[in-house]
Amino acid sequence: MFSKSCEYGIRAVIYIVSASKNGERVGISEICQNIDAPEHFTAKILQILTRNRIVSSQKGVHGGFYLDDYQKGLALIEVVTAIDGKTLFTGCGLGLKQCSETNPCPIHSKFKSIRNDIKKMLEQTTIEELGNSIKKGKSVLKTLKI
Amino acid sequence: MFSKSCEYGIRAVIYIVSASKNGERVGISEICQNIDAPEHFTAKILQILTRNRIVSSQKGVHGGFYLDDYQKGLALIEVVTAIDGKTLFTGCGLGLKQCSETNPCPIHSKFKSIRNDIKKMLEQTTIEELGNSIKKGKSVLKTLKI
DNA sequence: CAAATAAAAGACAAATTTATCCTTTATACA
């Protein structure tokens, strides 16, 4: 569904929101420990999100990553499109060069419906909402004991 | 969503069903020309499907691939699981080592719902049904002019 | 200003997926 990069990216932003009380910044090593992701690789993904103004960052002492109020309200789809692009929402389910209404593949109609459901879900879900779920202990960002 | 292998595999079986009138066999090169897929690679995917008894094959003169009546009635999910496994239907949307009801990730509930929709769709769609759509000219298996 | 800190960036490496080529095996049919 999502690429590994995207999975790490989503987990990272959710962790940042859930962990940074009153504008505190969260370092990359703390993030990766808590979401069980490779540090340098995840750092690169956060660079993408920072360039796309989905997360904020600060270098130097007491630096780290954080989300401002506007960014917290962003929907998950912003994170996904920044990392994986929009192929998931526009591409053909059978890999035809382009999804088309006039020359559809055999599963076009059924696939389109699912594709739209995914899009809708990602549009309706905010980063903050998921962060709150973590804060409340209602969900986790890494599998506990293997 | 699906791997390239799976996309080729699905398109191949649909083409075979749509093209083999009265039990005729279809050769790999004909298949690949009509679904716009790499020949040797697709051949390997059809080997997997043949080993899993989702398609039938015959070596030698007048040999090729075909589906018997039972196979035509198989649902698309058989093709997908044979090639991509069942991760799409059981795995965590955020890539946690395992999807769990008791320790869910923040999007578990919403993702599970979509995952089930995909599964249901693939269970309810038969290969034959999609082949008929091609036969009737209602859909295509490759993008015409680029 | 100098030192310490942490993200940004670039280069490289491993792993996986996708793709190609060549040989072997089974089958039909002349």
Add this chain to the structure above:
DNA sequence: TGTATAAAGGATAAATTTGTCTTTTATTTG
């Protein structure tokens, strides 16, 4: 029976994704 045919299978290669390591840049703080 032997030859042509087409799938099966094995080995290899290219491309992409994922992961690691090192250097550079920006920022804070003393």
